[in-house]
Amino acid sequence: MTNALEMRHIRKYFPSSGVLACDDVNLAVQKGEVHAIVGENGAGKTTLMSILYGLVTPDEGEILVNGTPVRIGHPHDAIQQGIGMVHQHFKLVPSFTIAENIMLGLEPNRVGFIDGATEAENVRQLAESFGLPVDPNARVKDISVGIQQRVEILKILQRNAQILILDEPTAVLTPQEVSELLTVVRSLAQAGRTILFITHKLAEVKAVADNVSIMRRGKSVGTYATHGVSIRETANLMVGRVVTLQVEKTAAKPGAVVLSADHLLVAGTGGIPAVFGASLEVRSGEILGIAGVSGNGQTELVEALVGLRPVDQGTITFLGQDITHNTVRERRGAGVAHIPEDRMIMGLNLKTNLDENVVVTSYQHEPYSKRGFLQLEPIRQLARDIVEKFSVRSARVGEEIRTLSGGNLQKIVLGRELKGDPKLIIANQPTRGLDVGSIEFVHKTLIEERDKGAAVLLVSVELDEILALSDRIAVMFAGKIVAVLDVKDVTEEKLGLLMAGSSLEHAESAAEKAHL
Amino acid sequence: MIALVDKYQRQLRLLVILFGLALLLLVMFGLPINVLQSSIRLATPYVLGAMAAIVASRAGVLNLAIDGMMLLGAFIAVAVLYKTGLDPLVGALLATVAGGVLGLVFAVLYLRIRINLVILALAVNLFIVNATVFFMRTQYGAFGTLADPSIRGLPTIELPFINQLPYLGSLLSGYNAVVYLSWILAAVVWVVLFRTQFGRHLRAVGENKEAAESVGINITRVQIFALTFSGMLAGLAGAFLSIGVLSQFVENMTGGRGWIAITVSLFALEQPIPAFFTALFFGLSEALSFYLQSRPEIQLPPDLLLAIPQIATIAALMIVALRVRAGVLLKRRNFAAQFGKELDKLRQGQFVGGD
Numbered sequence A: 001m002t003n004a005l006e007m008r009h010i011r012k013y014f015p016s017s018g019v020l021a022c023d024d025v026n027l028a029v030q031k032g033e034v035h036a037i038v039g040e041n042g043a044g045k046t047t048l049m050s051i052l053y054g055l056v057t058p059d060e061g062e063i064l065v066n067g068t069p070v071r072i073g074h075p076h077d078a079i080q081q082g083i084g085m086v087h088q089h090f091k092l093v094p095s096f097t098i099a100e101n102i103m104l105g106l107e108p109n110r111v112g113f114i115d116g117a118t119e120a121e122n123v124r125q126l127a128e129s130f131g132l133p134v135d136p137n138a139r140v141k142d143i144s145v146g147i148q149q150r151v152e153i154l155k156i157l158q159r160n161a162q163i164l165i166l167d168e169p170t171a172v173l174t175p176q177e178v179s180e181l182l183t184v185v186r187s188l189a190q191a192g193r194t195i196l197f198i199t200h201k202l203a204e205v206k207a208v209a210d211n212v213s214i215m216r217r218g219k220s221v222g223t224y225a226t227h228g229v230s231i232r233e234t235a236n237l238m239v240g241r242v243v244t245l246q247v248e249k250t251a252a253k254p255g256a257v258v259l260s261a262d263h264l265l266v267a268g269t270g271g272i273p274a275v276f277g278a279s280l281e282v283r284s285g286e287i288l289g290i291a292g293v294s295g296n297g298q299t300e301l302v303e304a305l306v307g308l309r310p311v312d313q314g315t316i317t318f319l320g321q322d323i324t325h326n327t328v329r330e331r332r333g334a335g336v337a338h339i340p341e342d343r344m345i346m347g348l349n350l351k352t353n354l355d356e357n358v359v360v361t362s363y364q365h366e367p368y369s370k371r372g373f374l375q376l377e378p379i380r381q382l383a384r385d386i387v388e389k390f391s392v393r394s395a396r397v398g399e400e401i402r403t404l405s406g407g408n409l410q411k412i413v414l415g416r417e418l419k420g421d422p423k424l425i426i427a428n429q430p431t432r433g434l435d436v437g438s439i440e441f442v443h444k445t446l447i448e449e450r451d452k453g454a455a456v457l458l459v460s461v462e463l464d465e466i467l468a469l470s471d472r473i474a475v476m477f478a479g480k481i482v483a484v485l486d487v488k489d490v491t492e493e494k495l496g497l498l499m500a501g502s503s504l505e506h507a508e509s510a511a512e513k514a515h516l
Numbered sequence B: 001m002i003a004l005v006d007k008y009q010r011q012l013r014l015l016v017i018l019f020g021l022a023l024l025l026l027v028m029f030g031l032p033i034n035v036l037q038s039s040i041r042l043a044t045p046y047v048l049g050a051m052a053a054i055v056a057s058r059a060g061v062l063n064l065a066i067d068g069m070m071l072l073g074a075f076i077a078v079a080v081l082y083k084t085g086l087d088p089l090v091g092a093l094l095a096t097v098a099g100g101v102l103g104l105v106f107a108v109l110y111l112r113i114r115i116n117l118v119i120l121a122l123a124v125n126l127f128i129v130n131a132t133v134f135f136m137r138t139q140y141g142a143f144g145t146l147a148d149p150s151i152r153g154l155p156t157i158e159l160p161f162i163n164q165l166p167y168l169g170s171l172l173s174g175y176n177a178v179v180y181l182s183w184i185l186a187a188v189v190w191v192v193l194f195r196t197q198f199g200r201h202l203r204a205v206g207e208n209k210e211a212a213e214s215v216g217i218n219i220t221r222v223q224i225f226a227l228t229f230s231g232m233l234a235g236l237a238g239a240f241l242s243i244g245v246l247s248q249f250v251e252n253m254t255g256g257r258g259w260i261a262i263t264v265s266l267f268a269l270e271q272p273i274p275a276f277f278t279a280l281f282f283g284l285s286e287a288l289s290f291y292l293q294s295r296p297e298i299q300l301p302p303d304l305l306l307a308i309p310q311i312a313t314i315a316a317l318m319i320v321a322l323r324v325r326a327g328v329l330l331k332r333r334n335f336a337a338q339f340g341k342e343l344d345k346l347r348q349g350q351f352v353g354g355d
Helices: A044-054 A074-082 A098-102 A116-129 A144-158 A175-190 A204-210 A232-238 A299-305 A328-334 A344-345 A353-358 A374-391 A408-417 A436-451 A463-469 A490-501 A504-515 B002-007 B009-030 B034-040 B046-056 B067-080 B088-111 B118-138 B168-173 B177-195 B197-207 B207-213 B219-246 B256-268 B270-293 B300-305 B309-348
Strands: A006-015 A020-031 A035-038 A060-065 A067-072 A083-086 A165-166 A195-199 A212-216 A220-225 A259-266 A273-283 A287-292 A313-318 A336-339 A424-428 A455-459 A472-477 A482-484 B144-149 B248-250
Touching: A006 A259, A006 A436, A020 A044, A020 A060, A020 A212, A020 A273, A035 A044, A035 A116, A035 A175, A035 A204, A044 A165, A044 A195, A060 A436, A060 A455, A083 A144, A098 A116, A098 A144, A098 A232, A098 B009, A098 B270, A116 A144, A116 A328, A116 A504, A144 A165, A144 A175, A144 B197, A165 A212, A175 A195, A195 A204, A204 A232, A212 A232, A220 A232, A259 A344, A259 A455, A259 B309, A273 A287, A273 A299, A273 A455, A273 A463, A273 B219, A273 B256, A273 B309, A287 A436, A287 A463, A287 A490, A299 A424, A299 B088, A328 A336, A336 A408, A353 A408, A353 B168, A374 A408, A408 A436, A424 B219, A436 A463, A436 B118, A472 A490, A472 B118, B034 B046, B034 B168, B034 B248, B034 B270, B046 B067, B067 B088, B067 B219, B067 B248, B067 B256, B088 B177, B088 B219, B118 B168, B118 B256, B177 B197, B177 B219, B197 B207, B197 B219, B207 B219, B207 B248, B219 B248, B219 B256, B256 B270, B256 B309, B300 B309
Parallel strands: A020 A220, A035 A195, A035 A212, A083 A165, A165 A195, A273 A482, A287 A455, A287 A472, A336 A424, A424 A455
Antiparallel strands: A006 A020, A006 A060, A060 A067, A212 A220, A259 A273, A259 A313, A472 A482, B144 B248
């Protein structure tokens, strides 16, 4: 039997970032199957799918649809070959109705005038025939994210897609919406469509996929029947080693409460709550790790704590003072440091030089400015100090920083944020995309700060990092902190179950059973 | 403040409508009929300019060169008629074409050569101001004003039957062709935007480029069309200024009307029909400014009266900004109210993190 889709020896190198995103990748998918593609962030899943959909041109390799080699240079070609993609960020027009979005570009018309009634009727029929009911006349800006995704799926079905690519489709959904989506995916496969399901959530793979292909650092590791591998095995294949991050640290000596958040309510994009009743406390001299599947409100929680996102209800207390509605600068002045999620965009300004980047949080104070004028020599001295203390290789005073590696850039961020001994350090994904050496450096630095008495709030989707660094672990799920555990009482199973939404009692009893 | 707005939303809306009605009645019975007629006539460049702004910005390009395009149209209309004895309608037609060509050039420079949009618009505006002055001097030897008996203005057309209507007859009839055309074009723009395939693609491009691209709509082509059409509308507006009122070209005669037209489109939230009525309001403010200057018993400095349209512009922009701001605040309030209550229930009812 020929495969519905085959990708052979795909290679893609991005010269601008120096990343070899796909290195001799092979993929074979049968008709009517749900085929999961898993891998860590940056493993090359999204690049591979972009190549398949014609958004990225590969350097080498070929694509076969139903056994015939095809050239896909543009999404047009992909659609012609019956390949449709639901992107992680939906491509919908908010003020248009569902019908208008689905039929965009294919409007039934008479000499250019649109026949609105036929259009709505067509969409109603399409939706019914696939068992995906929608209200054709509802406006996209008024509907939930789950329904928007359904509209995207209908949009590509309307274009007669036989192969559907779903790029991390569950990242934006609530648990109920996820289970609905998985049902839809199964029924589409039963109707003969082929589905490529990109994800890094292994429980979903187990629930929905027939086969799973694993990618690791741009290479294909292999394809396995889902019923033949356990989640644990898949995880090990994904990471490529049995991961044990060893970080040397002494026991924490927690002091007074530095930061406490009480039942925060924070809006996410699209008017649904991203943080919904989260409460936590961080003490001086300890690292509190927040574990959770990405998209459960961690980013919004951090933004609310540092003052980048308004809090709609609840209070944030820092050193006994209510700072719920304080500005970013006021919080920084009081001793809050923030290592942001994205160092390239929020952490640093890559268009300017080292000096301005290190002084940007303190330029308004002496000695860096006097009577409204910047004092260049003290600023240079500050830059020199940071370069030396954090051994930022190849960074020079007064020179641009955009050519530096991720590790060196993160060291600049650390140097700037940790200057002046902050009382609270909020670090969001501080080691994402870094090499092993830099990861160790960041970890060591955070522990040093803890030992100096700072309170550290660490948010990371890397479970190993959370386990290695934290003194206590808070698990975040659906906008809430569902459990706070001492790191001594934690097992990976228990964490995994909590991160997937189980209650603490349930997780504990399940973990006990597993040990019996 | 925001709480009050939220609570009395319906009443407030009613208040606005009542205010509008009161203003309308006051205007209709409190002002001489000729002021109303000149309001409607003077609204024409605002109607056409606002349509030009709407078409471009609905396609995702802020056309800040409307003023320059208008000025070009004004100049071309006069230049075509100067000592040629051609029908003024030919002048208006060629002004429209010239505006369209400038729109096309603008589109190519922006979309193909990728010149910064704002810089490009400023350059076009400055270039047209100075180019018209240059040609006026070198070609026609005119300084400041280009006038000649050979330049005939657009004739007034009485609409049959309609001009027989009591009261309305004198309001709806007795203008030149461009005035009527501007009414028709406002309706055409609405039909094109909201009832045709091209209009829908145009709006999709303006609102979410990626969505349009992903279904195979050629974004560049749509935007080039939109800017050309926008330029044509602006060119026609310019023709009205030069041969629709005085039959002469005056240095920089748009007097910022292109910019006011952009305000009109913003104020009307880029909706053609509301924009038409907003334009009428600006026409009224301009007519009032002339009318009040002609009344010696009004003890206001003439410079202030001259600035009435500009004052109206600033007021309109403030209202737009306040409306947007209030919308954002309201959304947040509603969010906090809705989910805050749910959260409270959750806090009282059950332990956090229940399955």
